[in-house]
Amino acid sequence: MRHGVARFVTGFLALPVGLYLFYVVWPFLQAAGYSLTDWGGYSDRQQFVGLDNYLRLFSDELIRKAFWHNVFFLITVPLFTIALALFLAFLLNVGGREDKAGIRGVFGSGLYKVIFFFPQVLSLVVIAVMWQQIYRADGQGLINGMLMKIGLVSEDDPITFMYDPEPFLGVPAVLWWLLLIAVWSGAGFYMVLFSAAMQSIPKDVYEAAILDGAGRFHTFFRITLPLLRDTVSVAWVYLGFIALDMYALVFVMTPSQGGPNHASEIFASVLNFTAFQKGQFGYACAMGVALAIFTILLAALQLRITRRERIEY
Amino acid sequence: MSVTPDLDRRTLLRRAAAAGLLVTPAAGLLSACAGSTPSQNDDSAGEKSNDNPFGVQDGSAVKVVIFNGGLGDAWAKEDQAIFNAKYPNVTVNMSSTQKIKTEEQPKMATQPSDVVMNSGADMMDISTLVNEGAIEPLDDLLAAPAWDSEGTVADTLLPGTVGDGTYQGKFFVVNVAYTVWGNWYNSVLFDKEGWTPPKTFDDFFALAPKIKAKGMAPYVYDAVHGYYPRWALMATVWKSAGKQAVIDIDNLKENAWRAEGVLPALEAWEKLVKDKLLLPGKLDHTQSQQAWLDGKAAFIQVGTWLKNEMAATIPPGFEMKISDYWGLGATDKAPNDVYAGAGEGIVVPAKAPNKAAAKEFLRAVLSKAGSAKFAELTKSLASTKGSGDNVQDAALASANELMKNASSDLISIKLWNFYADLDKESQNLSAELMAGRLTAAQFVDKMQAAADKVAQDSSITKQTRDA
Numbered sequence: 001m002r003h004g005v006a007r008f009v010t011g012f013l014a015l016p017v018g019l020y021l022f023y024v025v026w027p028f029l030q031a032a033g034y035s036l037t038d039w040g041g042y043s044d045r046q047q048f049v050g051l052d053n054y055l056r057l058f059s060d061e062l063i064r065k066a067f068w069h070n071v072f073f074l075i076t077v078p079l080f081t082i083a084l085a086l087f088l089a090f091l092l093n094v095g096g097r098e099d100k101a102g103i104r105g106v107f108g109s110g111l112y113k114v115i116f117f118f119p120q121v122l123s124l125v126v127i128a129v130m131w132q133q134i135y136r137a138d139g140q141g142l143i144n145g146m147l148m149k150i151g152l153v154s155e156d157d158p159i160t161f162m163y164d165p166e167p168f169l170g171v172p173a174v175l176w177w178l179l180l181i182a183v184w185s186g187a188g189f190y191m192v193l194f195s196a197a198m199q200s201i202p203k204d205v206y207e208a209a210i211l212d213g214a215g216r217f218h219t220f221f222r223i224t225l226p227l228l229r230d231t232v233s234v235a236w237v238y239l240g241f242i243a244l245d246m247y248a249l250v251f252v253m254t255p256s257q258g259g260p261n262h263a264s265e266i267f268a269s270v271l272n273f274t275a276f277q278k279g280q281f282g283y284a285c286a287m288g289v290a291l292a293i294f295t296i297l298l299a300a301l302q303l304r305i306t307r308r309e310r311i312e313y
Numbered sequence: 314m315s316v317t318p319d320l321d322r323r324t325l326l327r328r329a330a331a332a333g334l335l336v337t338p339a340a341g342l343l344s345a346c347a348g349s350t351p352s353q354n355d356d357s358a359g360e361k362s363n364d365n366p367f368g369v370q371d372g373s374a375v376k377v378v379i380f381n382g383g384l385g386d387a388w389a390k391e392d393q394a395i396f397n398a399k400y401p402n403v404t405v406n407m408s409s410t411q412k413i414k415t416e417e418q419p420k421m422a423t424q425p426s427d428v429v430m431n432s433g434a435d436m437m438d439i440s441t442l443v444n445e446g447a448i449e450p451l452d453d454l455l456a457a458p459a460w461d462s463e464g465t466v467a468d469t470l471l472p473g474t475v476g477d478g479t480y481q482g483k484f485f486v487v488n489v490a491y492t493v494w495g496n497w498y499n500s501v502l503f504d505k506e507g508w509t510p511p512k513t514f515d516d517f518f519a520l521a522p523k524i525k526a527k528g529m530a531p532y533v534y535d536a537v538h539g540y541y542p543r544w545a546l547m548a549t550v551w552k553s554a555g556k557q558a559v560i561d562i563d564n565l566k567e568n569a570w571r572a573e574g575v576l577p578a579l580e581a582w583e584k585l586v587k588d589k590l591l592l593p594g595k596l597d598h599t600q601s602q603q604a605w606l607d608g609k610a611a612f613i614q615v616g617t618w619l620k621n622e623m624a625a626t627i628p629p630g631f632e633m634k635i636s637d638y639w640g641l642g643a644t645d646k647a648p649n650d651v652y653a654g655a656g657e658g659i660v661v662p663a664k665a666p667n668k669a670a671a672k673e674f675l676r677a678v679l680s681k682a683g684s685a686k687f688a689e690l691t692k693s694l695a696s697t698k699g700s701g702d703n704v705q706d707a708a709l710a711s712a713n714e715l716m717k718n719a720s721s722d723l724i725s726i727k728l729w730n731f732y733a734d735l736d737k738e739s740q741n742l743s744a745e746l747m748a749g750r751l752t753a754a755q756f757v758d759k760m761q762a763a764a765d766k767v768a769q770d771s772s773i774t775k776q777t778r779d780a
Contacts, residue, residue, distance in 0.1 A: 038772075042421045042437070042447035043663075137536075138594025138604075156593045163536060163595040163748065255537045255595075260748065261741040276414055278733040279441030280772075 028292075034285040041281035053286035063287065066258075066265045072171055073179065073246055073266070074298075078239035080183045082232060085190035088116055090220055092191070093198045094206060113195070117188040127185050128252035135161035135177065135253075162254050165263035172263040178249050186242065190235050197231040198224060233306035237299050244295055247272075267291050359669060366457040366676075367669040374404040375670035378417060380432040381409035383618035384490060384657065384691045389430075389678075391686040395460075396677040403670055411435065421447050425662035427671035431486075432657045434538065439730050442660065443480045444774045449661040450483040454672050460680035469679060473723050474655040474696040480730075481776065487675050488655030489687070491694040492616040493712040494544050495635040495652065497605070500707070508611075510636040514549075514581040517612075517639055521590050524611045530592035532585065533610035534747055537597035539740025540729070542747045545614045546582055548638040548652045551724045553578035555646030563727040564777050565768040570761040577641060579746065579753035586749045595748075599623070606631060614638070616656070620692045620708040634711035637719075651719035655696040731776040738763040 035053055039046035057063055092109040106112075119127060134142040137160045147153040164173040201224065209219050225232075247268035251257050258269035267287065275284030359368035379389045386409035393405045410416055414435045417426060421437075431437050442448045455467040455475065462469055471491050478486035498510055506527070511517040521531040535541035551559050554574030561569035585591070592601075592610045602623050605613040620633060627633070640648045659678070661671045677683055684695035685703060692709055694701045701709050729736035742759055745751040751759075767773055 040441060040445045041418065042442055042445040044422050045445065136600075138592075138596060138600075144594075156589075158594050160595050165750070255744060256539055256737070256740055259539075259741055259744065261745050261750075273733075273737065276418060277438050277441075277737070279438055279445060 031285045032289050034282055035289045037282045038280075039282045039285075040279045041275060041284075042279060046282070049282065053283045054290065056283060057286060057290055062262065062265060062270050063267075065262060066267050066270045069175060069264065069266050070244055070246075072175060073182070073243040074240060076179050077182050077186070077243035077246075078236045080179065081186045081190055081239055082235055084183060084187040085194055085235070086225070086228075086232070088112075088187065088191045089194035089198055090224060093195055094219065094224065113192065116191050119185040120189045122185075124185070124248040125252055127181065128249055131181050132253060137161055137163055162264075163260050165260050174254060174260070174264045178246070178253065178264065181249060181253075182242070182246065186239065190239075193235060194228060194231060197228050201227050229306065233303070236306075237302050240298055240302065241295060244291065244298075363458055365673070367453070367672045369400060369403060369670045369673045370667075371400070371402045373667050373670055374406060375428065375667045375674055376426040377405060377407045377428040377671075377674060378413070378426045378430060379407060379409040380413055380430040380436075380657065381411055382433045383622035384693060385621065388683075388687040388690045391690070392674070392678045392680075392683045395680060395683050396674050399677075400670075400673075405674070413437065421662055421664070423664070424666075425664050427665040427667045428659060428661060428674055430489075430657065430659045438733050438736075439480065439486065439658070440732065440774070440776060443485055447663055448485050449663050449665065449668060449671075450485055451478075451487060451661060451672065451675070452484050454487070454675055455484055457672075457676060460676050460683075462681050466676060466679055469681070469697045471655065471694075471696050471698055473653070473725065476780070477655045477725065478658065486658035486660055487679070488658045488696055489678060490618070490655065490657040490691070491653065491696040491700075492618065492656045493635060493651065493653040493694075493715055494548065494614065494616045495637050495715060496545075496612045496614050496639065497619060497633055497635050498612055499608075500632045500634045500711075501630055502608070502611075510634075511639055512637070513642040513645075514585075514639045515642055518584070518588070521588070525590075529608065530610040531590040532612045533592040533596070533601045533604050534614070535598040535601050536595035536744065536747065539742075539744040540736075541598060541615065543729075543739055543743040544616075544652065545638060546579065546743055546746070547726045547728075548724055549578040549581060549640065550575050551650060551652075551726070552638065552640035552645050552647050556650070556722055558646075559724075559726060560778060560780070562764070563731060565764050565775070567765075568761065570757045570764065574644070574646060576753055576757055577644070579756050581639075581641060582746060583753040586747060591747070617693045617708070617712050618691070620706070624692075633708050635708065635715060636711075637715055638724075647720070647722065647724075649718070649720040650722045650724050651715055652724040653716060653719070654723055654725050727776070727778050732767050732773065734767050734773070735760075735763055 034046070036048060036050060037046040038049050038053075092105040092113055094105065122130075136142070136144065137158050139145055139148055139155060139158065141158070141161075143161075144153060144158045147159070148155055153159060161177050162174055164177075166173050168176055205223055205227075206219055209223055214222065245268060246266055250264055250266055250269050251272070254260075254264045257272065258265035268291075271284050271287045271291075274287065275281050359365065359370035359373075361368040377389070377393070379386045389407060389409070393407055396405060397403070411433055412435050413429065413431055413433060414437045417429050417431075418437055420426065421442075429437075431439070431442075455465065457466050458464070459466050459469045467475060474488060474491070475484060477488050478484050480486075496510070502508075503510065506523070508520060508523065509516075511520055517531070524531045534545075547559070550562075554572055558569070558572040558575060561572065562575075592604060596604060598615070599622070601610075602613060602615065602619065603626060604610055606623060606627060617635065620627075637649075637651055659675060661668060661675070665671055679695075679697055681697070681699075684697040684700035687693075687695040688700040688704050688709070692704070692706050694709070694712065701713060729739060739760065742751060742756050746753070746756050768775075
């Protein structure tokens, strides 16, 4: 490095790194510190209790339940979101007819891109409030109202959505309904992400494949998907983070924030209850730290598994 | 385009950096960790006198946070006017919100507001506040002379108000609204149909088919917030099993939930659900109240803030009246006890910078003039005597009437104020029972198990009540 450049770069980096350390890293460390105490959150009394809070995590039934609900989202949110986003991106970019201009998307793909991306510009709380009306559990709800009009649902027995803890495939129905919202609101962004990646795949690869008689099915699985591997892997990690959170949806949508009767309890909702209702901030911080460690391990594992050599076109 | 010559890119960056550096230490104060000790303000410098019992200092400021829920916040502005008429040089910074816990909890350990109305779905857990020593005992407020009437502040309060605000032998919470709970009905409709409001579940089950015949659901409830149906369930338990049984439940006594009378009370509710007497669908509090106003259901149970909360959408020709919760009949141990008490609690944080003015403000809230305004504006009784005397309102009058016929004991349940775990569990189970997924017997078993668990948990501070 040329003399002076290092100093120049450091000069520029010092301030942002300093701010980052103070506003981001320091609160993290504080939380880790509190997790070793019995701090209640409303006073300045706290005692050091060592790893007691972490040991308690393992015997806490509610945490175990919340953990499995998070695992459900961890598997389903990325799976369905990526599948849907890939499908849409494929249709919008290379799914249409081929003509003189080469491979293109289905008719009107520009408009569809805007429509599918739209949920991304709304805040999650706005989305939740909107879906409250869609899911409203009487004749005035959007879905219930329509289904009642055409006679598929009886007026005396509306679909109860957020109030339905009955298991479907072993998972409470309320979680599936939440999943639908998460996938709906997330797919648009990843569609755009995948679209961008697909556009960087040279068209002649497709043309060659089509000349050789490959159909849509084969072009997708033999060409598109393998060449998108890096992008999909990154999307998977992002969606994993989102799936481990899910807090805003659960908080706004479900009865008693994690109900009915703990059927939609997730890590974050238990954490919130423990910290703010029960007044056990120390224990709640331990939950947060445990979740953070779990998230980091997961991301590391994910990137490790999917790592391989880059393909140069 | 005109660019100021001295504002080139380099100066801009330099200024931005300087601004960042200035902001950082300020933020450091805000995010100061909870273990640090903030500087203590000496607020008691003012002269104490009978007229100024807490020694409010001229020129100081007091920050008041009001819960803007069913009662609104217009009444608090009247109290502010009353306070400022006496102390024109004390600044009252009043704000109102529905997010009490979200906004106030982070400040409790360091820089809290002076007066916090701790109410609504997003309230700070009272037992936690007391256990953590985060709020100030207000016994001196009770002993202080009343603002504009004879005697002390305590003398002006309605029965139950002091008890409802007392924890571990000290008075912590000033509950400003005196609420009466019960079953609401539209008296115009009932007069027209010749229906009489039931007194017992048997009366109700006899009336229900007639209501159904009119194309109406007999009953609607809030399916979102478990604490709504819980009031009604526990009121029936109290009426059926008696006061002592509920005191035992609150005190976590062994097998308290299996006491005589508890199970039959819950079975009456189970029957109401099983007989399909509920309006189909799952509505929240305002949605269910609106459905009731729209004539979709005959009864709804809620407190006396109802009229104020729904004021904008009450249809013409609708006269809401309250009647007592239903008991089981001849076997009831306390058939005439009414569910009433002081609610909507105001607290003063232990670290409030201006406690003197905070207490003085509360004295103004409890004044005769302030209470009258409260009743007038909210159509609810204040927790001081005689607040509703001059208000002409049928709903308020029916609540007054109900109170006149009540026995001397008021139904009051402490369970959910004592223990956050039991609060959550009882809300969840109440919602499950009303959804028909739980039988009365299962409800009792699960509540007993939850109570036992809390009783055995040494990390939870235990509380007791005698009366």
